[in-house]
Amino acid sequence: MSGNSCSDKETKTCCCHGGSASEGQDRRSFCLSVLGAGMGAAALAVPTYAGARMALFPLQQEGLSGKEYQLTTYDALDETPRQFVVLDNVCDAWTTSPNQTIGVVYLCKKTNEDGSPGVAAFQTVCPHAGCRVKVGPTKNPTTGKTEVLFYCPCHGDTFYLNGERVQPENSKSARSLDALEARVDESGKVFVKYQNFQLGTAEKKPV
Ligand code: FES
Incomplete structure (x- = not known):
């Protein structure tokens, strides 16, 4: 299937390899999104872990x-x-x-x-x-x-x-x-x- 849809770019390119300028911008955006999502998950993990630990080990309160x-x-x-x-x-x-x-x-x-x-x-x-x-x-x-x-x-x-x-x-x-x-x-x-x-x-x- 021909065209230049987002799905085409995502399946054909990787943020770690070369490509055109517009593809480079897309890749940078994608990488920043991944980085942002990772940092968000890490920030959430701390209070989630703390809550789970307190629920499992109430005597440690x-x-x-x-x-x-x-x-x-x-x-x-x-x-x-x-x-x-x-x-x-x-x-x-x-x-x-x-x-x-x-x-x-x-x-x-x-x-x-x-x-x-x-x-x-x-x-x-x-x-x-x-x-x-x-x-x-x-x-x-x-x-x-x-x-x-x-x-x-x-x-x-x-x-x-x-x-x-x-x-x-x-x-x-x-x-x-x-x-x-x-x-x-x-x-x-x-x-x-x-x-x-x-x-x-x-x-x-x-x-
Ligand atoms: S748990 Fe091993 S003897 Fe009690």
């Missing part, structure tokens, strides 16, 4: 990680750990979403060293690679007997109810379950300082 939450009452707890959801208002760059799940913790009653009643709190995230740890009757790999333990469904690590690994020498996890700070106030309300920790390390590093 200032003020949530390490914050204390009232989750239940002492009387509502048992000796066996149970899961409690941690809710908070999550803000991204533009909106606030109320009562979003930012984490889950295990809570149970315990006896403090001085004999007073206390609360044990643990992250539900396995320190090895981040799977959600379960609790229930499990075969103790050391004794062969069934008892209530924490266990990880991903790679089979087992933990006692105080968070310690049953077999440190054979565990994928390099540390115990991550204990969280918890307290009971004078009215019996249970407060937990929620925190995430770096995975795959022997050291317990808050993130």
Whole structure:
């Protein structure tokens, strides 16, 4: 098909090779357009990435990680750990979403060293690679007997109810379950300082 339409020029010439003066102008315009579009996309990418990061990792917002939450009452707890959801208002760059799940913790009653009643709190995230740890009757790999333990469904690590690994020498996890700070106030309300920790390390590093 003959003619001098835009589509003809675009399919026959490239902005990196020679041609006539008018073609050169067209090529410069085209190249500037491409450059402008690229810079615009780059400018948009920064806030888009920031928004996506905040949506995916809400705890990285200032003020949530390490914050204390009232989750239940002492009387509502048992000796066996149970899961409690941690809710908070999550803000991204533009909106606030109320009562979003930012984490889950295990809570149970315990006896403090001085004999007073206390609360044990643990992250539900396995320190090895981040799977959600379960609790229930499990075969103790050391004794062969069934008892209530924490266990990880991903790679089979087992933990006692105080968070310690049953077999440190054979565990994928390099540390115990991550204990969280918890307290009971004078009215019996249970407060937990929620925190995430770096995975795959022997050291317990808050993130
Ligand atoms: S993620 Fe729990 S043992 Fe690997």
